[in-house]
Amino acid sequence: MIAELGHFFLVLALGMAVIQALFPMIGAARRDGRMMALGPPAAYGQFIFTVGAFLALTYSYLQSDFSVAVVAHNSHSLKPLIYKISGVWGNHEGSLLLWVMFLALFGAMVAHFGRNLPKSLQARVLSIQALVGIGFFLFMLITSNPFDRLPNVPFDGNGLNPLLQDPGLAFHPPFLYLGYVGLSVAFSFAIAALIEGKVDPAWARWVRPWTLLAWVFLTIGIVLGSWWAYYELGWGGWWAWDPVENASFMPWLVATALLHSAIVVEKRDTLKSWTILLAIIAFSFSLLGTFIVRSGVLTSVHAFATDPERGLFILMFLALVIGGSFLLFALRSDRLQAGGLFAPASRESGLVINNLFLSVAAAVVLYGTLHPLLSDAILGIKSSVGAPFFNLVFGLLMIPLVITMGFGVHLQWKRARLKAVIGKLKMVTLLSLLAALMVLYVTYGGGIMPVVWMGLGVWLLLSMLQELANRIKLFQVPLKNSFERLLRQPRSSWGMSLGHLGFAIGLIGIVATSYWSLEQQKVMPVGDSMTIGEFTLTLDDVVAVAGPNYTAVRGAITVTDKNGNHYMAYPESRTYVASPMTTTEGAVRTTLSGDLFIVIGEMQGSDRWGMRVYYKPMQVWLWIGATVMVLGGFISLSDRRYRIGSPEGKKTAQKNKGKQAHAV
Amino acid sequence: MRFLLTLLFIGLSLNAFAIGVDLKKLPDPVMEARAQHIMKELRCLVCQNQSIIDSDAELAGDLRAIVREQVAMGKNHEQIIEFMTSRYGDWILLKPPFKASNALLWLGPLFLLLIGGFLVFRTIRQSANSAKADPLSAEEEKRLKQIIEDRG
Amino acid sequence: MQFKRFLPLFIFAGLFVVFIIGLTLNPREVPSAMINKPVPEFSLPPLKGDGVGLSSADLKDSENIIIINFFASWCGPCRVEHPSLEILGKMDGVKLFGIAYKDLPRNSISFLKSLGNPYAKVGTDLKGRTAIDWGVTGTPETFFIKNGIIRYQHIGPIYESQITEKIAPIIKELKEESGS
Numbered sequence: 001m002i003a004e005l006g007h008f009f010l011v012l013a014l015g016m017a018v019i020q021a022l023f024p025m026i027g028a029a030r031r032d033g034r035m036m037a038l039g040p041p042a043a044y045g046q047f048i049f050t051v052g053a054f055l056a057l058t059y060s061y062l063q064s065d066f067s068v069a070v071v072a073h074n075s076h077s078l079k080p081l082i083y084k085i086s087g088v089w090g091n092h093e094g095s096l097l098l099w100v101m102f103l104a105l106f107g108a109m110v111a112h113f114g115r116n117l118p119k120s121l122q123a124r125v126l127s128i129q130a131l132v133g134i135g136f137f138l139f140m141l142i143t144s145n146p147f148d149r150l151p152n153v154p155f156d157g158n159g160l161n162p163l164l165q166d167p168g169l170a171f172h173p174p175f176l177y178l179g180y181v182g183l184s185v186a187f188s189f190a191i192a193a194l195i196e197g198k199v200d201p202a203w204a205r206w207v208r209p210w211t212l213l214a215w216v217f218l219t220i221g222i223v224l225g226s227w228w229a230y231y232e233l234g235w236g237g238w239w240a241w242d243p244v245e246n247a248s249f250m251p252w253l254v255a256t257a258l259l260h261s262a263i264v265v266e267k268r269d270t271l272k273s274w275t276i277l278l279a280i281i282a283f284s285f286s287l288l289g290t291f292i293v294r295s296g297v298l299t300s301v302h303a304f305a306t307d308p309e310r311g312l313f314i315l316m317f318l319a320l321v322i323g324g325s326f327l328l329f330a331l332r333s334d335r336l337q338a339g340g341l342f343a344p345a346s347r348e349s350g351l352v353i354n355n356l357f358l359s360v361a362a363a364v365v366l367y368g369t370l371h372p373l374l375s376d377a378i379l380g381i382k383s384s385v386g387a388p389f390f391n392l393v394f395g396l397l398m399i400p401l402v403i404t405m406g407f408g409v410h411l412q413w414k415r416a417r418l419k420a421v422i423g424k425l426k427m428v429t430l431l432s433l434l435a436a437l438m439v440l441y442v443t444y445g446g447g448i449m450p451v452v453w454m455g456l457g458v459w460l461l462l463s464m465l466q467e468l469a470n471r472i473k474l475f476q477v478p479l480k481n482s483f484e485r486l487l488r489q490p491r492s493s494w495g496m497s498l499g500h501l502g503f504a505i506g507l508i509g510i511v512a513t514s515y516w517s518l519e520q521q522k523v524m525p526v527g528d529s530m531t532i533g534e535f536t537l538t539l540d541d542v543v544a545v546a547g548p549n550y551t552a553v554r555g556a557i558t559v560t561d562k563n564g565n566h567y568m569a570y571p572e573s574r575t576y577v578a579s580p581m582t583t584t585e586g587a588v589r590t591t592l593s594g595d596l597f598i599v600i601g602e603m604q605g606s607d608r609w610g611m612r613v614y615y616k617p618m619q620v621w622l623w624i625g626a627t628v629m630v631l632g633g634f635i636s637l638s639d640r641r642y643r644i645g646s647p648e649g650k651k652t653a654q655k656n657k658g659k660q661a662h663a664v
Numbered sequence: 665m666r667f668l669l670t671l672l673f674i675g676l677s678l679n680a681f682a683i684g685v686d687l688k689k690l691p692d693p694v695m696e697a698r699a700q701h702i703m704k705e706l707r708c709l710v711c712q713n714q715s716i717i718d719s720d721a722e723l724a725g726d727l728r729a730i731v732r733e734q735v736a737m738g739k740n741h742e743q744i745i746e747f748m749t750s751r752y753g754d755w756i757l758l759k760p761p762f763k764a765s766n767a768l769l770w771l772g773p774l775f776l777l778l779i780g781g782f783l784v785f786r787t788i789r790q791s792a793n794s795a796k797a798d799p800l801s802a803e804e805e806k807r808l809k810q811i812i813e814d815r816g
Numbered sequence: 817m818q819f820k821r822f823l824p825l826f827i828f829a830g831l832f833v834v835f836i837i838g839l840t841l842n843p844r845e846v847p848s849a850m851i852n853k854p855v856p857e858f859s860l861p862p863l864k865g866d867g868v869g870l871s872s873a874d875l876k877d878s879e880n881i882i883i884i885n886f887f888a889s890w891c892g893p894c895r896v897e898h899p900s901l902e903i904l905g906k907m908d909g910v911k912l913f914g915i916a917y918k919d920l921p922r923n924s925i926s927f928l929k930s931l932g933n934p935y936a937k938v939g940t941d942l943k944g945r946t947a948i949d950w951g952v953t954g955t956p957e958t959f960f961i962k963n964g965i966i967r968y969q970h971i972g973p974i975y976e977s978q979i980t981e982k983i984a985p986i987i988k989e990l991k992e993e994s995g996s
Contacts, residue, residue: 242713270791277824284828291835311839319832326825333821341791349788356780364773370834371760371769377837381765384707386715386758393773521686709953722918723953726944751951753849 003068006056007147010097013049013104014137016042020107020130024123036123040111043126046133047108050101057097057146058088067153070094070146075157078549078577079165086170092294092310093146095173099290100136102174102181107133110185117206124192125185132184135317143310165576165583168228176221176248180286182214183251186258187283187325190276194328197335199272204265207279209637211262212495215255216633222248223626232583236517236597236614238622241390246369247289253362254282257355264351267413269339271352276333278355284322285362291318292369343415350408357401364393391514395449402456402507406463409500410470428466432459443516450515457511461504468497495636499629506625512594512618519615525608533615534562535596537569542600542609550574552585555600555609559589571600595619686725690732699735702744703728707756715758848969849951855884855964856949860939863921863928870913870939875961880911881990882961885935886947888919889927891955897973898931904974904983905934909991914938917947917955962990 020042027035057070061084066072074091075084089098107129114122140146189207193199225245230238239245258278264271291314342348368385375383410421436455443450469475471493472485489497520532529538541556552574560566569587576583586599594617601610690696700717706727708719716724716731727748734744748756760766855875862869875882883904887894905912914935916924921940928938941947950959953971960968968986 237718240713240718273821281824315832315835315839322828323825323832326828330822330825334818338791342788344788344792348791352784352787356777356784360773360776360780363776367769367772370831371766373838374768374834375765377834379765382753382755383760383766384713384755384758385760385769386707386713388705388759389769392759397773397777521689722944723948726948730945730948749849750853751849751948752953753951755849 002056002059002063003065003147003149006053006060007145009049009053009056010137010141010145010147013046013053013100014134014141016046016049017104017130017133017137020046021127021134025127028120028123028127031120033119036119039123039126042130043104043107043111046130047101047104050097050104053147054088054097054101057094058085061085061088064157066155066157067149068146069148069150072150072154072157076549076577077156080548082167082170083165089173089177093140093144095177096136096140096144097146098174099177099181100133100140102177103129103133103136103184106181106185110188114206121189121192121196121203124195125188128188128191129184132188132321135321139310139313139317143313166228166232168224168231172221172224172228174221175217175224179214179216179218179221179255180248180251180289182210182217183255183279183283183286185210186214186255186279190279191325191328193276194332197332199265199276199336201266201269204262204275208259208262208266211255211258211279211282212633212637215252215259216630216637218248218252218255219626219630219633222252223623223630227623230619231586231588236519236616238513238619241368241387243369244289244293246365247285247292250362250365250369251282251285251289253358253365254278254285257358257362258282260351260358261355264348267340268342268348270341270348272336272338273329273333274355276336277329278359280322280325280329281362284318284325285366287314287318287321291315340414342413345411345416345418347408347411347413347416350404350411353404354401354408357397357404361394361397361401364397365390368393395453399452399456402460405500405503406460409464409467409496424470425463425466428459428462431462432456446515450511453511453515454508457504457508460507461501464497464500464504468501491639492636495632495639498632498635500632502625502628502630502632504625505628506622509618509621509623509625513616513622516617517614520613521611523604523608523610530611530613532596532613535615536560537598537611537613539609539611540568545572547574550576553600553603553609555598555611557587557598559596559598569596569598571598573600573602590620592620593617686728688729688732690736695735696732698741699728699732702731702735702741705745705757705759706731706748707758709752709756848971850959850966850969853966855959855961855966856946858939858946858949860915860941860946863916863925863938863940868939870915870937874913874937876964877911878963880909881987883910883912884915884950884959884961885912886915886917886941886950886952886955886957888917888955889923890919891917893973894956895931897956897975898934900974900976900979900983901934902932903976903979905936907987910987911936915946916940917952918942918944960986960990962993 020039023035023042024039027033027038057068059065060068060071061075062081064071064075064077064084066075070091070093074094075087079087087094089095107126110122110125110129114125117125186207189203189210193203222245225248226238229240230236258275261271261275261278265275291311294310294314340348368390371385372383375381406425407418407421410416410424411418432455435458436451439454440451471489472482474482476482477485518533520530522528522530524530524539526539526541529536531537536559538558538560539555540558543554543556545552545554552572554570554572557569557571558566559569567589569589571587572585574583574585584599584601586597588598589596594615597614597616599612599614601612604610690699703717704715706716708714708716708721708724708727710721710723711719714724716727730747731744734747739747745757749761754761760769762770855872857872859871860869861867875884885901901912904910912935914937916938918941919927920942924938924940928935939946950957951969956973958970958974959966960970967990970983974983
């Protein structure tokens with residue numbers, strides 16, 4: 001009964017989406033206020049009904065109603081509550097439902113927070129939002145109905161893939177989807193602007209917080225996924241350049257470019273076509289990601305059960321949305337006139353160059369991901385493109401990006417003096433050269449790239465700190481005044497500083513853990529020891545333990561460092577009841593200088609266990625850096641001037657302009 | 665308890681996801697490092713997008729053993745890659761070789777950077793040119809000089 | 817109206833076409849690098865006793881089409897394809913050899929006892945090294961050889977329906993080739 005109700009809600013939500021798509025668009029064209037006014041209530045309705053459908057599915061999971069096909073295929077009565085809930089989106093149908101629920105949520109948010117927008121703009125944005133929604137509702141109802149019943153009700157469910165039973169993964173998809181779907185708002189704004197033929201700083205001011213919101217969620221989603229891979233998969237990897245990872249990384253790269261180019265539109269009224277194009281591409285990548293994950297055109301460890309029919313449906317939908325948008329762009333973008341002018345050495349130029357490298361990076365990831373498909377489809381040659389390729393090419397592209405970043409933040413708008421900036425960074429450059437030399441000395445013989453990268457990372461970090469120091473006139477005025485200035489910094493500039501600082505911190509972590517990780521393996525009986533780096537591990541005992549829906553072997557290991565300090569580590573290897581599959585629960589000891597990651601594996605012979613141990617230097621810096629970036633995003637979002645849908649902010653913003661830096 | 669343990673290990677040994685540990689490594693750390701470097705570039709053929717070093721599949725284990733043997737025999741990087749591709753094709757390489765069918769993959773980024781760089785250069789120059797005021801004519805130049813001298 | 821404004825549309829159109837083609841391809845289908853190469857040199861012990869069970873010399877038979885099937889008693893799909901092998905083994909002008917992949921000889925023997933032995937000769941590849949020389953990624957895999965050259969590789973089980981649809985025509989083609 002509940003499932004049928006959910007199905008019914010979905011149909012109602014589709015009806016609401018149709019209303020929301022049609023009337024506001026026609027109303028905006030005819031300047032008919034009453035038709036446009038239908039948009040917001042329809043958006044609320046669509047959201048409420050989709051939530052209803054989602055709750056109905058959640059209920060079926062909580063009740064372990066195995067007459068519902070997806071529940072039977074993906075859940076199990078013994079599963080802990082949290083994974084019953086996360087199981088709702090741990091499969092194709094349910095995750096689609098989550099997708100459309102977020103889409104409807106963003107529609108409702110535009111309806112609510114966009115009350116101050118010009119009526120016709122809001123109407124068009126809502127309409128485009130709903131058009132995208134219609135496609136997804138149809139996709140669900142036609143090819144992937146989550147409420148399908150099974151003719152024969154099984155006694156118990158198949159269980160959720162044990163690898164997915166992890167808090168990191170339970171919350172990774174929702175954030176990722178919030179990010180993907182959040183980009184639909186920037187997309188809708190871009191299409192609406194193309195229809196209206198007008199892009200101005202006010203438009204950029206409306207779009208930017210939405211983009212930032214989506215970017216923050218996307219960042220959280222990607223990092224949670226990476227964090228999950230690191231802790232759960234047990235080989236100490238956090239990024240594998242898997243097609244599905246790439247599918248989430250591409251929109252992130254483009255959204256990052258968009259955030260920066262929207263600043264130029266907002267401050268200087270130029271770079272408009274490009275910004276519109278980025279907004280379209282960012283969301284197109286979100287849709288493309290959906291296609292890649294669900295169609296089976298590319299192999300991936302993440303792919304949902306793939307189905308060509310579904311693939312074809314999404315592909316047609318993609319063609320309609322992306323093709324249509326690009327066509328509109330081709331026909332209408334010449335109406336957007338460039339405004340403000342700038343000199344070759346200026347903040348604007350810096351941002352343009354930043355956009356160049358970010359876009360090329362996104363294109364490289366796109367092409368690398370699709371190359372096996374293209375090569376197979378066109379030349380009939382099967383090929384693989386994996387981590388070694390991406391690390392090399394993407395890494396090379398990041399070098400100029402980092403340099404642009406480090407200089408860019410010191411450049412003034414319109415016209416900057418490059419020489420002055422270089423002079424300002426003399427100390428920073430000197431210090432980072434010193435750091436690089438130190439790295440060279442310590443790791444002598446270990447290759448030149450880690451030295452270059454570490455030097456760059458330190459340089460970027462110091463450059464960002466110096467920018468902050470200059471802004472609060474540190475050591476130029478009494479410390480007390482500096483501190484007051486620090487507190488008075490607008491939240492948007494905090495956002496920029498934290499965003500960039502977080503990036504630099506994360507970069508340093510990435511360099512260290514990528515180049516200097518250690519790995520040791522040993523098969524050992526109880527009582528035996530092994531060493532890795534400066535640690536000695538002794539296997540004291542191995543016991544069997546039982547969890548709610550799994551049984552496990554747990555090792556007890558004494559870890560001693562070179563100073564004689566020791567602690568106990570308890571890595572586990574779990575076997576799940578519902579599916580004959582094991583997952584590793586590594587024991588990880590995290591410090592700022594590095595993670596010691598211990599994994600226990602199979603029993604070899606009668607009394608010996610395989611152990612894998614990793615030392616991941618500065619791994620936690622990556623997570624800290626990402627957290628700081630996200631924090632910066634949230635702080636910037638809370639800035640009064642940039643709150644979503646706050647056009648009154650414009651006046652204050654003008655007043656505050658002066659020397660103050662902008663957000664992000 | 666013992667029964668439970670036994671049960672568990674039967675379960676474990678059937679399992680493809682359990683972590684594997686290579687018993688035999690090369691005694692010389694330099695050679696082992698060389699072998700591992702090669703392993704990172706070889707795809708685990710029965711997995712998806714994993715290198716053989718990250719995979720616990722049996723075939724990956726066999727291929728690791730072969731790489732180690734050949735490194736120990738003194739074969740170089742190219743020879744070992746050739747051994748692998750002659751059996752499994754370029755598909756086994758996670759870093760595709762530089763050849764015609766992969767030209768777009770390797771040269772594409774450079775090409776994009778050039779085109780993008782050109783577009784950026786043009787945009788910036790256009791903007792900079794229009795930003796500059798028209799140069800002074802000779803007449804104006806003279807007058808300006810005059811004014812400055814008068815003041816001085 | 818400038819051309820460059822249409823560029824995103826054109827690029828997307830190109831991608832779209834590739835995706836359409838991509839949907840019809842199977843990315844899990846492993847390509848073969850062994851086609852049109854001579855059979856690798858090998859010599860494997862038999863299931864029982866000492867000596868040579870199967871070696872590359874056995875494959876240099878110019879009279880017959882040689883089929884090499886990699887199998888194992890622990891492999892489920894191998895059981896599925898076993899009836900097909902029985903049919904192939906009885907075909908005229910065809911010789912079917914088996915290579916037991918990473919399988920204990922006694923297990924292979926009982927496997928063949930219970931299901932029937934379609935193979936003219938069997939070699940045991942305990943370590944799976946010969947399989948790697950053949951570019952095998954798993955069992956079952958089947959190779960079709962003529963004059964010592966590998967001509968076709970079938971990955972995964974051969975279903976009975978595939979014999980008439982796919983395998984028989986290939987064998988026929990290879991045979992007729994020799995006539996001409």
